[in-house]
Amino acid sequence: MSDQTFQMIAIAIYMAAMLGIGYVAYRRTNNIDDYMLADRGLKPWVAALSAGASDMSGWLLMGLPGAIYLGGLHAAWIGIGLLIGAWLNWKYVAPRLRSYTAISENAITIPSFFEKRLKDNRHLLRIGSSLIILVFFTFYVSSGMVAAGKFFEASFGWPYLSGMFFVAVITLLYTLFGGFLGASLTDMVQGVLMFAALIAVPIVAVIRMGDFQTLGSRITAVNPDALNLFSSFNDSSWIVAAVAIFSTAAWGLGYFGQPHIIVRFMALRTPGEAKAARGIGMSWMFLTTLGAVFTALIGIAYFADNPLGKERNETVFLLLSQLFFHPLIAGLVLAAVLAAIMSTMSSQLIVCSSALVEDLYNITGRKASPKKLVNLGRFGVLLVAVIAAVIALDPSSSILKLVSFAWAGFGAAFGPVVLLSLYWRKLSAIGAFAGMLSGAVIVLVWGNIKPLSAAMYEIVPGFIVTLLVAWLVSRATYRPNPNIDSEFSEMEKEVSFKA
Template identity: 75%
Template sequence: MTEQTFQLIAIAVYLAAMLGIGYYAYRRTTSLDGYMLAERGLRPSVAALSANAADMSGWLLMGLPGAIYAAGLVEAWIAIGLTIGAWLNWKFVAPRLRAYTEIADNAITIPSFFEKRLKDHSHLLRIAAAAVILVFFTFYVSSGMVAAGKFFESSFGWSYMSGMLLVAGITLLYTLFGGFLGATLTDVAQGLLMFVALIAVPIVVVFQLGDLGTAASTITSVNPDALNLFAGLEDKGALLWGLAIFSTAAWGLGYFGQPHIIVRFMALRTPAEAKMGRRVSTSWMILTALGAIGTALIGIAYFSGSPARALEDPETVFLLLSQIFFHPFIGGLVLAAVLAAIMSTMSSQLVVCSSALVEDLYNIVGRKASQKAQLTLGRLGVLVIAIVAAVLALDSDSKILDLVSFAWAGFGAAFGPIVLLSLYWRRLTAAGALAGLLTGAVTVFVWGNIEALHGAMYEIVPGFLLNLLVAVVVSRMTRTHGDVDAEFTAMEREVAGERTEVPA
């Protein structure tokens, strides 16, 4: 068999496994709560791996290695910021959000949590939050489909459309029927596959090339600053360099507001299990980030060390090293890891979009449907979002990375401060949350589209800070609902390990 045949067989095995997991989840999903939140029954290790896989997408396997290959270790600051942000998210958001969403009338989505936590009977906050989710995630899912089409086009010579439709169709199938549980279990498998691939590639290549000392000498001879985490400090000065690094590391702020990530916290069995989830998540992120960084640096030694092996596209360094140093079938599994990264993010986002359509829009403007009808509507929501995203993905020239960066900032700035204030400040009001959410979203949109501002500072920073300021000021000018205080106290006691009943 040819090398490409082995690779296609490996990818076919992977895709079949994803469909099998989706069918298993379908057999276990019988209600909307199960479809959207897996009946709050996730083990901490499952929630952690699922959150990481849904988070990282193809950036970890292609974007980060490519950036470090091209510019050196200084590009690792984004990975450092993300790792710190994820740890803080698990530490300070996960246990409280798990407890509070159940206390607040069993909220199963972020928009419904905002409404129930703040007793917003006008539904304006919930509708605004659902609209933000639908707008950003529809384009986010579309970017994943574009990436899938380009992946098959560059790896196997398929047409862009064929690759895009294949991955979109399979992701849609296991998400459509398996819902949150299907997306979560496939995320776990995909997260493990990404982990093994990122650890194995740099280790195998190092053993093939010889000792680390020789590799380090070759790397620094090609780029003297390649191993310098503080490259540019002397040229720019401490202030400008510090601002640039802060802007890069500020990606970590986005974690507090990513619906497809923090919904995993809501699905934990108990708030106390967030501690184990944090350990698993942080370990996975550190090791995979080191694997991605190591792959890029070893790639500099291998490709740049010889003119005959020059690398045209830095983002392909991980893929090419796996094809050169592994058996074609194993190389195919590494290619499958890239698909895993794309598909895990898409599936999680489809479920969140579905919940926004059904739980946060349909159920508050129309007549309350039965559980069976809501489950059907949830699946139809996944289908509708996928179709719209696929139509948008027909343009193969879409700028994927710019769109992902913009959407990440949008969610982080619109939702992040409101999530934190909801969990730590009992004086937050519905009016304050709505004003802050809209301020954050608008700031990201305006700042991100002005080149001078965007180039100076990542738009999530001003959006996050202005949201926080406006939410606090408006909340102090308005009154909280009477029931909020009792529920807030009940949440704090449950997180502390004290079981308590909320007064009726």
């Protein structure tokens, strides 16, 4: 058999497994709470691995290695910022959010939590945050489809559109029928695959290419600053360099507002299990990020005589896996890339579905049976996927740029509101809405003005504006509410007791 046949067999096995898990989850999905949040029954290791897999996506195996391959270790500040942000998110957001969403009338989505936490009877927060989710997640899902198209184009020579639609259809099938549980279980399996691949590729590559000293010499021969984490200080003032590093590491700010990640916190069985999940999740994230960094650096050395160029830099992980492994094993490694892409897409589609059904359809006051609500949720998944596919038709789209735009949108619009909701009882509905809207607008404007976005990642001004506006408007509009005070105190008591 040819190499490609072996690889396609491995990928076919993986795809069949994903569809099988989706079917099992479908049999266990009976109502909208099951479909959207798995009835708050995720075990810590499932929540941790599914959160990591849905977070990292094709960015970890394609976007980050590609950025480091082109620019050197300086680009790793993105990973450093994300590690810090993820730890803070698990430590300070996870237990409180799990507790508070259950206390606040069993909120099962982020928009419904904002509304119920702040007693917003006008539905401004629910509608506004749902629309923000639909806008930014459509771009995020699109980035996954772009990664899928590039994956099959680089690995098997498929036309870009064929690869994009193939992955989109498989992901859509198990997400449509399996819901949140299907997405979480497949994400867990995908997280294990990603971990194995990102550890195996750099280890085998180092063994095949020689010792670390030889490898380091080859890397620096190609790019003298490739191993310099602080290379931005070389040709600029320390202020400019420090701003550049902060802007890159500021990706970590985005964690507090990513619906597809923090919804895993809400699905934990108890607030106390956030601690165990944090240990598992952060270990996974640290090792996989390290593997991605080493893979990119090894790629610099290996392709020294035949550089990949900007149009192929994001395929460095794919190419190395095919060069260093038996075709069948290489197929499993390639399946890990699909795992990264599909895990994020499925999680984001579920959140979009919940925004359409739980947060927009339900507030109309129309009555619907549990079965109809689940079917409406599936229709929402399909609708967002179709729009994202239209955006992804352009094969020249950058995975990293699409992801960074959507990441900034959520981090700036939702992050400060989530933190204030959990730690400041005087946050008002009007303050939260004004802050959220201001942050989203800043990201949209700042991110599309090149001089501004080149100087500072748009999440930074967006996050600051949201925080300031929400605080200032809340100070001016806050009115004591016994129900809010009672729920806030109950949440603090529960989290303190179970910490």
